[in-house]
Amino acid sequence: MNINQIVENQRERLGALRRELHKFPELSYKEFATSKRVADELTSLGYEVQTAVGQTGVVGLISGNVEGPVILLRFDMDGLPIQEENTHAFISSNPGVMHACGHDGHMAIGLVIARLLAEHIEEWPATFKLVFQPAEEIGGGAKGMITGRVLENPKPDYALATHVWVEAPVGWFGITPGPMMAASATFKITILGKGGHGGRPQSTIDPIIAAGQIISAVQSIVSRNLDPNRSAVVSITQVHGGSAYNIIPNEVMLGGTIRVFDEATFEMVSKRLRQISTSIAVGLGCVAETEVWMDTPAVVNDPKVTALAQKAVKNLLPECQVATEYRTMMAEDMAEFLSRVPGAMILTGAGKVGDGSDFPHHHPKFDLDEEALVLATKLILGTCQEIIGQAFSKGDAA
Numbered sequence: 001m002n003i004n005q006i007v008e009n010q011r012e013r014l015g016a017l018r019r020e021l022h023k024f025p026e027l028s029y030k031e032f033a034t035s036k037r038v039a040d041e042l043t044s045l046g047y048e049v050q051t052a053v054g055q056t057g058v059v060g061l062i063s064g065n066v067e068g069p070v071i072l073l074r075f076d077m078d079g080l081p082i083q084e085e086n087t088h089a090f091i092s093s094n095p096g097v098m099h100a101c102g103h104d105g106h107m108a109i110g111l112v113i114a115r116l117l118a119e120h121i122e123e124w125p126a127t128f129k130l131v132f133q134p135a136e137e138i139g140g141g142a143k144g145m146i147t148g149r150v151l152e153n154p155k156p157d158y159a160l161a162t163h164v165w166v167e168a169p170v171g172w173f174g175i176t177p178g179p180m181m182a183a184s185a186t187f188k189i190t191i192l193g194k195g196g197h198g199g200r201p202q203s204t205i206d207p208i209i210a211a212g213q214i215i216s217a218v219q220s221i222v223s224r225n226l227d228p229n230r231s232a233v234v235s236i237t238q239v240h241g242g243s244a245y246n247i248i249p250n251e252v253m254l255g256g257t258i259r260v261f262d263e264a265t266f267e268m269v270s271k272r273l274r275q276i277s278t279s280i281a282v283g284l285g286c287v288a289e290t291e292v293w294m295d296t297p298a299v300v301n302d303p304k305v306t307a308l309a310q311k312a313v314k315n316l317l318p319e320c321q322v323a324t325e326y327r328t329m330m331a332e333d334m335a336e337f338l339s340r341v342p343g344a345m346i347l348t349g350a351g352k353v354g355d356g357s358d359f360p361h362h363h364p365k366f367d368l369d370e371e372a373l374v375l376a377t378k379l380i381l382g383t384c385q386e387i388i389g390q391a392f393s394k395g396d397a398a
Contacts, residue, residue, distance in 0.1 A: 001123050003316060003385065007378045010112045014373040017108035019090040025079030025099045028135035031056045034077050034107070038132045041111055045118040047130070054144030056134040061154075062117060066125035069391045071384055072156035072341060073128060074334055075110030076103045076136035085364035100366040102164035102350065107132065109162065109377050116381065126388050129156055131337075139184065139295040142336035151340060158305060158387050159343030161334045162376045164350035166361060170371045172349030173313055173379065174326040177306040181299035181345065182233070182259035184331035185266060185292060189214065189277045192287040195250040204248045205285040208241055211252040213280050214288070215239075221272045232269055233259040233329045259329040261298050299335040302342035305383075308390060309344050312382030317375060330361075344383070348376040 026034050035051060038058045042049045047060035056077075084091050084098040092098045110130060117128055131150055135141030165174060174180070191214070193207035215236055222232050234256065241252030258273075260266045274290045281288035306324075313322050326347065334345045350372035351358055359365040 001120060001385070003378055003381045006116055006120070007112075007374060007381065010116065010377070011374055014108050014112050014377065015370045017111055018105050018370060018373060021104040021107050022099050023090050023093050025092050025094055025097045025104070026077075027081060027097055028078040028138045028141065029055050031077045031134050035132070035134070038077070038107065038111065042114055042130070045114055047114065047118070053148040053150055054134060054141060054146075057141065057145045057148065057150070058132040059150055060114060060130040061127065062121060063127040064121050064124040068126035068388055069157040070127045070129060070154045071387060072131055072159040072337065072343070073110065073113065073380065074131045074133055074142075074159065074161040074337060075106045076133045076141065077107055078103060078135055078137050078141070080137055080362060082362065082364055086367060088367070098364065098366075100363060101137065101361050102166075102368055103136070105164050105350070105368055105370070105373050106162070109373055109380065112377055113380060124384075124388070125392070126384070127154060128384075129154070136333055139331070139333050142333040146336060146340070151337075156341045157391075159337045159341040160305075160346070160380055160383055161337075161343075162346045162348050162380055163332065164368050164372050164376065165347040166351040166358065166366070166368055168347070168349035169351050169353045170349050170369045170375065171320045172323065173320060174323045174347030175301075175306050175309045175313070175344065176324055176326050177301050177303035179261040179298045179300050180327050181332050181335065182261055182329045183266065183294065183298040183335070184296045185258040185260075185270070185294045187256055187258060187273060187290065187292045189254040190289045191252045191254070191277075191281055192289070193248075193250060193285070195248050198246040198248055201248060206248050207250070207252040207286050208248065210281045210284045210286045210288070211239065211241065211254055213284070214254065214277050217276045217280060218273065221269055221276070225268060225272050226265065230265055231261060231327075231329070232265050233257070234269060234273070258292070259331065261327070266294070296331045296333045297335045297339055299332050299345050300338055301344040302338070305342055305344045305387070308386040309346055309379065309383045312379055312386050316378050316382040320375065346376075346379060346383075348372050348379070
């Protein structure tokens with residue numbers, strides 16, 4: 001099969017689908033119209049379709065005439081609670097909701113791959129399970145679909161996904177073996193004091209003073225407790241307290257995120273976060289209650305599958321650049337699938353470099369270069385081809 005050619009024939013459709021989906025974003029677990037759009041498309045192409053998997057997820061199953069490996073392809077669907085500030089002709093029609101992370105592009109890739117597989121299924125000795133996942137942005141969608149038995153009947157042998165990546169230009173791929181996207185944890189620190197009049201601070205126990213010192217001291221965890229050869233991020237992203245200019249409040253809440261690549265680092269950071277919060281609060285007469293919970297594990301790519309993806313770039317897209325050691329502290333719940341099924345998350349450069357529109361993920365003016373959709377579609381299909389070839393060469397397939 002000439003993958004480059006059949007994908008080139010879908011170039012206009014990729015762009016049109018992405019723009020259509022961009023206009024109608026929906027928040028996590030509210031992807032009702034999006035799910036219906038996906039399910040209707042898969043049904044029309046002859047897929048065996050399941051809906052409401054993990055609430056709003058959609059699964060399409062299709063098999064070739066020859067038994068081979070089962071390959072799961074994941075595409076996320078949800079938008080973000082952001083008011084779009086772009087001015088192009090296909091901006092979001094849903095106020096306060098925007099596809100600001102590229103999930104519209106991911107779905108376009110998925111639907112075009114679905115069409116190409118259906119049209120050429122006799123040339124694919126494999127079973128494909130296309131998973132359109134809700135709620136990636138809040139970190140629960142993949143786990144919900146797994147609870148909904150998406151990894152059963154049939155059980156996937158491999159799992160693949162791609163994420164458009166505007167931090168890198170078109171023609172760049174991040175294909176890193178091992179840990180490549182961080183685990184994500186959330187923390188909440190509630191500081192309890194004794195409120196009172198702002199003009200009589202001596203009669204209060206001020207939780208705002210304690211909060212300020214905790215914010216400063218938490219910055220020492222990474223710089224002074226972590227081996228410089230390891231990586232972690234501790235970011236306080238929420239501060240809530242007070243109701244009026246002349247009232248010292250009873251309590252202040254701090255919230256934030258922890259990003260790590262391994263369990264030992266997470267345990268150390270969590271322990272120090274609790275110690276710092278408790279000690280500072282007690283020293284100032286307050287009480288600190290600290291909660292920490294893991295949201296998403298690290299994305300860990302299977303070395304053998306990443307090698308096959310790298311080979312696919314070399315064979316199909318030799319002009320493209322492959323970064324084999326790129327890692328990021330951003331998180332992705334594709335990690336839930338990859339912790340159970342060998343596979344890879346591939347980052348696809350999509351930055352609109354040099355034209356004044358290079359805004360990051362989750363920005364109100366986020367946009368992507370649609371050429372990235374063409375390259376990502378080629379690479380996902382090419383990697384599937386390499387996986388199937390290896391399975392048959394090793395006698396793993398019937």
